Amino acid sequence: MMLGISERRLSWSLGLAGLIPFITGGVLAWSAPLGWQATAINGFVYYSAVILSFLGGAHWGSALHVLQPSSRWRLLLAMLPSLIAWPALLLNVGAGLWVLLAGFILMGGYDFSRAGRDGFPSWYPVLRGFLTVVVVLLHVVVLVRLNG
Structure with a gap:
């Protein structure tokens, strides 16, 4: 089925709207009163884990939609984002952000691979690429704030 x-x-x-909590968290991590900065950073980390897990779900659905011999491998790979995101929440905030950042970079690489593009419209990698770059940059912004 092709999307019109x-x-x-x-x-x-919807993808751009999904950036709002990342952008808000990144801005508030620097500009909010000190007590709110910690809340903004925690919110950023939790939202990041949710979205990373969501990306795995997108690939899960695609693998089920486009059944082929590699679908089993793709289903296993689709579980990795959740298995990266959940433990990241158990770490201290800085370490968790690094783990989540690595997860987004790994998923971005997979999104651009031949297997990662299967089952998605031809314009999808452009959307995923843009969103991934913004999310990765915002992770760096928050990490700089934590270390600054």
Whole structure:
């Protein structure tokens, strides 16, 4: 099933809207009153874990939609983001952010691989690439704040 132009716009709109908590957390980590900065950073970390897990779910659905011999391997790979995100929440905030950052970079690489593109529209890697770059940069912004 091919998504039409309205579905593409909706996907982009929802993807961009999904950046709002990352951007808000990154800005508040630097600009909020000191007591709120910790809350903003914690919120950023928790949201990051949720979104990383969501990316695995997208690949899970795609693997089930496009059944082929590699689907079993893809289903296993689709579980990795959740298995990275959950333990990241158990670490101290700085270490957790590094783990989540690595998870987004790994998923970004997979999104651009041939197997990672299977089952997605041709414009999807551009969307994922843009969102991944912004999310990775915002992780760096928050990490700099923690170490600054």
